[in-house]
Amino acid sequence: MRAEIIAVGTELLLGQIANTNAQFLSQKLADIGVGVYFHTVVGDNTERLLQVIRMAAKRSDLVIFSGGLGPTQDDLTKETVAAHVGVGLVKDSPAMQRIEDFFSQRGIVMTENNRKQALVLEGSHVFSNDFGMAPGMAIRHDSTTFVLLPGPPSELYPMVDRYVMPYLMNLLPESQVFHSRVFRFYGIGESALEERLIDLIEKQDNPTIAPYAKEFEVTLRVTARAATAAEGEAMILPVEKEIRDRVGQYIYGTGEDSSLHEVLVTGLIQRGETVACAESCTGGTVASLITSVPGSSAAFKGGVVCYTNEVKHQVLGVPEEVLNTDGAVSEKTAQLLAEHVRKKLGSTYGISVTGVAGPDSSEGKPVGLVYVGIAAEGLPTVVKELRLAGRRQAIVGRAAKFALFYALQMQKER
Amino acid sequence: MRAEIIAVGTELLLGQIANTNAQFLSQKLADIGVGVYFHTVVGDNTERLLQVIRMAAKRSDLVIFSGGLGPTQDDLTKETVAAHVGVGLVKDSPAMQRIEDFFSQRGIVMTENNRKQALVLEGSHVFSNDFGMAPGMAIRHDSTTFVLLPGPPSELYPMVDRYVMPYLMNLLPESQVFHSRVFRFYGIGESALEERLIDLIEKQDNPTIAPYAKEFEVTLRVTARAATAAEGEAMILPVEKEIRDRVGQYIYGTGEDSSLHEVLVTGLIQRGETVACAESCTGGTVASLITSVPGSSAAFKGGVVCYTNEVKHQVLGVPEEVLNTDGAVSEKTAQLLAEHVRKKLGSTYGISVTGVAGPDSSEGKPVGLVYVGIAAEGLPTVVKELRLAGRRQAIVGRAAKFALFYALQMQKER
Missing domain, CATH: 3.90.950.20 (CinA-like)
Incomplete structure (x- = not known):
């Protein structure tokens, strides 16, 4: 599957924030073996966004958008994708309920533009927003799946983990699981580690081996694509042995949240x-x-x-x-x-x-x-x-x- | 001037790093009033890079690349831009000297692929790399200026500050200066600050007012485009007075490096x-x-x-x-x-x-x-x-x- 990521927002083009959503989504897609071929950032402008959508639809099977689902006039991702796909926008009742509850619980009068956030593409699959108001959604058009996600990382990250990843896994060939293990290193730099493992990394296909450097620590993720978790585990074991033989003295732990x-x-x-x-x-x-x-x-x-x-x-x-x-x-x-x-x-x-x-x-x-x-x-x-x-x-x-x-x-x- | 930024590197598409170079360059271009309309990330692949370059050349006056200037086979930004522009690559002697010095000073044998880093586009303007080996360069083709910069932020940031910004200022309409002042706030959130100044920010044109939030502090940059610095200063003064009247109690300082x-x-x-x-x-x-x-x-x-x-x-x-x-x-x-x-x-x-x-x-x-x-x-x-x-x-x-x-x-x- 060929994927690309489109972030919509003028604040990105002004350099006010970095496009960390694209990084997060890329990591998630890499974890399940989906190749990302392009990231694009485009401003809050219908014409340019439409130009970007048309290009993406031609070259990708999966197009993930972040941003532009909010209540203001500048937020136009849904409207522009709807125009491309040729569907209308309809009210999502659970989302509208959440928005109304939010305002009534706080005793604030809801302005009309907030209702806009509960609109979704007609016929789309809706992802609940557990940490904000605008729901996400997915819709298939021709041979491309469009996924629309809210911009704030505090809303996008949990939505992706809880709802979008399971949805995407279903799009992949059946009976395929991704089984991975993370190794955490200290005392060796990313490039030195890569050098010691370069032959393993380069012949990577299944399992894949991906190094990441963050806050002076290096992490290596080994991911196997297999029919079952047990089969994936069996594929990881010899790779793990090889890694431990070569650079085991620098491994201090395994797992995601183990700095x-x-x-x-x-x-x-x-x-x-x-x-x-x-x-x-x-x-x-x-x-x-x-x-x-x-x-x-x-x-x-x-x-x-x-x-x-x-x-x-x-x-x-x-x-x-x-x-x-x-x-x-x-x-x-x-x-x-x-x-x-x-x-x-x-x-x-x-x-x-x-x-x-x-x-x-x-x-x-x-x-x-x-x-x-x-x-x-x-x-x-x-x-x-x-x-x-x-x-x-x-x-x-x-x-x-x-x-x-x-x-x-x-x-x-x- | 319409600008766009293209980052070349598969590590970005794998989510191993965020595209902070695009953020940095966007801020720099915003400071001198150049509008950035697109960011693109593309992998180390000639065909896809060429596709992106052709699109950018059609729609932008200024295209800035980061990454892909290194010594390996994966580094192909120069080669691909050269193919698009229709020029060859020639040796830049000062760059070659720096590379040879680097290796001889450390007593390391230089491998042949390092010479590749001293090659530049024929007829380009060369930017010295004071913190690395690959020089940057700029070349004009048809009505578009292409600027090629190294990927590592430790090399790109100082090159931009020292050499690229003065070069770009020369491309702008003559006798135009950008005069700006940065106000630093604490005790008020970005959205609350924006709300208090929204009418000023929205009618922003000249001077522009741009808020940034970073590490729990908020910064406001006011930038005037004028014929002289004195004229720019005169344009900033009434805006500063208005800002201080409204939110002066939260200002703790002015200037870039004043956290x-x-x-x-x-x-x-x-x-x-x-x-x-x-x-x-x-x-x-x-x-x-x-x-x-x-x-x-x-x-x-x-x-x-x-x-x-x-x-x-x-x-x-x-x-x-x-x-x-x-x-x-x-x-x-x-x-x-x-x-x-x-x-x-x-x-x-x-x-x-x-x-x-x-x-x-x-x-x-x-x-x-x-x-x-x-x-x-x-x-x-x-x-x-x-x-x-x-x-x-x-x-x-x-x-x-x-x-x-x-x-x-x-x-x-x-």
């Missing part, structure tokens, strides 16, 4: 352990990653952002002599920060990060030099030296993730 | 002041925003992430009685945290944040209830109560920005 901090916090809670951190160059980033996980209060004691030597000395008891001879950016300081914050806050693990984030060097030490210390109850403290490249924000982000990665490694040993 | 934390840190350094923070629900986010500003070490003493009552009590001396009667999420706790962290770390200001980020309520208090405390040398401590909506990450992000905003207000009073 380093999520894996660490989940493990701590399961084991009844806690963590505390002392951060110099990362300035609170490790703590904010840990606390971004819902429920982290059960595992996170707290942290000290010891940006100055004063705070390292007074709050965390690093001797002035160490700060003056070894320096704030040193193995010794990292070790003491990790041990002292652990003891002071009474946690199972203590994480410390001290380094030079730049743009200027410090203590005559180069930008990118970072020490990560991990202290744990009953184990010798480990300090790792890192030489990180990139700008200030990248050094901070990578250093924080390395700290979480090393804490995870320590957890395995304990 | 709340940047404005706060710059002000602290200029005034020789310092700050420290005690964070409960924001878990280190305030500290990491402050320390994201280069040079912040001169103004930031450090912080305590006091996630548990234990740490609030032991490290920051909040009496157990207050924690037990008022609670951790209370005006009193916020006040004491701000005052105590300021004294303990010896700073001019102390910022505290304590609240319920969710997903569950805490101490019987609702998700979204947040107290921000600001203590300052020689002034009474101020505590603000916030009722924030949204998910955990949004509550944390907004609460952190409110804390910075209130600290800025306190700075004005001091």
